Amino acid sequence: MTTPPRRPELHLLTPGDHFSPRTGSAIPTVVDGLCAALGPLPSDERPRVAVARGTYPDRYPSAVPVEYDLPESARADRYLDAAAGRLGLPRPGVRRGLRAALRTQNRLDDGVVLLHNAPQAVPLVEGRHTPVLYAHNSLLRSYTHTEAGRTLERAAAIVCVSAALAQQTADHLPPSLHDRLRVVPNGVDTVRFRPRADPRRGERLRVLFVGRMIPDKGADVLLDAVLRLARPDLDLTLVGSQNFDAGAGPSAYQRDLTRRATALGDRVHLHPFTPRSRIAALFRAADVLVVPSRWAEPFALTVLEGMASGVPVVASAIGGIPEAMGGAGIPVPPDDPAALATVLDALATDEGYRQRVGREGRARAEAGDWGWARQRLDRVVSPAPVG
Numbered sequence: 001m002t003t004p005p006r007r008p009e010l011h012l013l014t015p016g017d018h019f020s021p022r023t024g025s026a027i028p029t030v031v032d033g034l035c036a037a038l039g040p041l042p043s044d045e046r047p048r049v050a051v052a053r054g055t056y057p058d059r060y061p062s063a064v065p066v067e068y069d070l071p072e073s074a075r076a077d078r079y080l081d082a083a084a085g086r087l088g089l090p091r092p093g094v095r096r097g098l099r100a101a102l103r104t105q106n107r108l109d110d111g112v113v114l115l116h117n118a119p120q121a122v123p124l125v126e127g128r129h130t131p132v133l134y135a136h137n138s139l140l141r142s143y144t145h146t147e148a149g150r151t152l153e154r155a156a157a158i159v160c161v162s163a164a165l166a167q168q169t170a171d172h173l174p175p176s177l178h179d180r181l182r183v184v185p186n187g188v189d190t191v192r193f194r195p196r197a198d199p200r201r202g203e204r205l206r207v208l209f210v211g212r213m214i215p216d217k218g219a220d221v222l223l224d225a226v227l228r229l230a231r232p233d234l235d236l237t238l239v240g241s242q243n244f245d246a247g248a249g250p251s252a253y254q255r256d257l258t259r260r261a262t263a264l265g266d267r268v269h270l271h272p273f274t275p276r277s278r279i280a281a282l283f284r285a286a287d288v289l290v291v292p293s294r295w296a297e298p299f300a301l302t303v304l305e306g307m308a309s310g311v312p313v314v315a316s317a318i319g320g321i322p323e324a325m326g327g328a329g330i331p332v333p334p335d336d337p338a339a340l341a342t343v344l345d346a347l348a349t350d351e352g353y354r355q356r357v358g359r360e361g362r363a364r365a366e367a368g369d370w371g372w373a374r375q376r377l378d379r380v381v382s383p384a385p386v387g
């Protein structure tokens with residue numbers, strides 16, 4: 001049996017997004033993980049990634065950036081797109097940026113073009129390439145079945161990062177496209193995210209939240225839980241801003257969190273958005289990681305990264321988060337500070353239990369690293385071996 005050569009591969013990020021460890025955006029993280037899992041390759045065999053000129057210059061080394069000029073968007077684009085969508089027509093505003101990004105496909109031999117969160121890009125892929133829609137979020141809520149069918153009819157596959165997202169996506173697809181849905185869960189870098197040498201906690205249990213400071217992410221739920229406990233042996237660290245910019249001014253939500261957190265005195269620490277290069281060290285230093293989302297997250301990379309760090313993960317049982325946990329970690333109902341407080345109390349009280357949950361999470365992460373995710377993706381985009 002012979003293995004066919006790997007087809008050339010181009011990843012299309014959301015136009016204008018950065019392919020850089022400086023950002024915490026999920027899509028570049030996923031693309032980097034999938035490309036890095038291929039191991040060291042000659043430059044001409046590495047995957048390509050379409051990156052707008054002027055984005056962060058410190059880029060991941062896992063793929064070869066292919067630059068393009070991003071056109072300015074018009075303020076009226078979203079209204080024109082909404083009107084076009086209602087009529088089942090191509091959406092001109094979003095396609096303007098996608099068309100510019102896809103000029104990079106001219107520099108690719110016949111290959112696979114992975115279109116991340118870009119359904120409107122599928123019809124723009126040249127016929128010699130294989131288009132694959134890679135869904136990280138629910139993308140088709142504003143589409144009728146007719147528009148979804150017309151837009152995605154050339155997609156060889158519609159990859160979703162969780163079964164929960166695949167079900168949401170199926171609800172917006174015509175039946176003729178249901179058999180093209182595939183689930184490729186996100187992986188994790190188990191080398192970068194690793195446990196600390198001594199898993200024992202100190203005098204205070206260090207509880208960590210990392211994420212955007214918006215209501216959907218639920219940092220206020222965690223703060224409420226810690227305030228309810230009133231345990232002097234518990235520290236809380238909240239890391240994040242309303243977006244991926246540490247210099248952005250605080251929102252009203254952040255200001256309210258800061259005001260309420262003062263009740264914890266020196267047991268609370270608030271930090272703005274932190275680049276991914278420093279996140280692994282934050283996870284290793286924590287004793288518990290909490291992902292208290294109200295939003296039905298399609299996957300939640302933070303869950304696996306915390307588990308890979310050997311940290312017990314407590315996370316909302318909503319959306320694709322239970323799939324990310326994979327039976328490890330501790331699920332809690334979303335938007336329920338009382339239930340979360342009960343779990344944190346148990347972890348603070350029973351050190352053996354806390355360490356056991358951490359070990360189980362690490363084992364879960366090792367079984368679902370980026371190499372495993374890459375194998376799942378290859379079964380979708382690569383031809384079966386012949387011979």
